[in-house]
Amino acid sequence: MQFTSEQRLDDGVLERDFTLGEIPGTLWTPESAEFAESAAPVPLVLMAHNNGLPKGAARLVARARHTAASGYAVATIDAAGCGDRPRSAADEQARADLRRAMQAGEPVDEIFESLVGSLVERAVPEWRTTLDALLALPEIGGPVGYSGWTAVGIRLAVVEPRIAAAGFFAGGYVPRAQREEARQVTVPLLFLLQWDDEGNPRQRALDLFDAFGTTEKTLHANLGGHTGTPWFEVEDGTRFFGRHLK
Numbered sequence: 751m752q753f754t755s756e757q758r759l760d761d762g763v764l765e766r767d768f769t770l771g772e773i774p775g776t777l778w779t780p781e782s783a784e785f786a787e788s789a790a791p792v793p794l795v796l797m798a799h800n801n802g803l804p805k806g807a808a809r810l811v812a813r814a815r816h817t818a819a820s821g822y823a824v825a826t827i828d829a830a831g832c833g834d835r836p837r838s839a840a841d842e843q844a845r846a847d848l849r850r851a852m853q854a855g856e857p858v859d860e861i862f863e864s865l866v867g868s869l870v871e872r873a874v875p876e877w878r879t880t881l882d883a884l885l886a887l888p889e890i891g892g893p894v895g896y897s898g899w900t901a902v903g904i905r906l907a908v909v910e911p912r913i914a915a916a917g918f919f920a921g922g923y924v925p926r927a928q929r930e931e932a933r934q935v936t937v938p939l940l941f942l943l944q945w946d947d948e949g950n951p952r953q954r955a956l957d958l959f960d961a962f963g964t965t966e967k968t969l970h971a972n973l974g975g976h977t978g979t980p981w982f983e984v985e986d987g988t989r990f991f992g993r994h995l996k
Contacts, residue, residue: 813897
């Protein structure tokens with residue numbers, strides 16, 4: 751892991767961009783983590799944006815900074831096919847098909863199945879590689895939480911034993927494979943649902959919540975569209991991680 755830039759923010763958070771092979775990422779750490787020799791390592795939260803949006807998206811950065819200021823290391827990456835990283839010809843074709851189908855008012859589930867399923871298959875190994883590198887840093891320790899993109903989070907929670915708790919956003923398409931894998935998710939779970947999320951059927955999200963295998967799961971539903979999640983849910987998410995990571 752190579753750090754390529756460093757910026758001290760006015761909320762007491764250190765923001766560092768890094769590269770790990772071809773993987774670009776950002777790490778936010780609180781002031782308490784800067785003196786690793788004299789302070790206990792801080793817990794880690796992996797934070798992913800839905801469906802391949804960039805790691806620099808404003809909503810993700812705001813969540814990351816708030817969480818880091820609350821005493822966590824927070825990391826995000828642009829996984830394969832996400833953000834500014836090159837997309838495959840299949841990705842580009844799927845996105846073009848999606849735009850055409852949406853403009854024509856045609857069904858889009860099978861297009862999402864192809865596009866999102868491929869992103870998950872490529873993203874999860876890179877997240878695990880990043881997790882290995884992050885936990886090797888002296889200022890970061892376990893346990894590890896996950897927050898954000900549901901499809902990737904389900905797969906990570908199933909294959910990665912170091913994930914101790916997860917917060918998922920119900921918006922965004924979840925492929926059939928991850929809907930089946932949801933039954934294997936056994937870590938504590940906070941599931942956020944926007945009740946009027948355009949393009950993401952409410953009942954599908956409720957069915958997914960019901961399918962999660964964990965015995966400790968909480969559903970928070972709020973009125974509003976896809977990007978209308980209230981800020982207090984970010985604060986509640988920090989308290990959720992406080993119960994399970996500290």
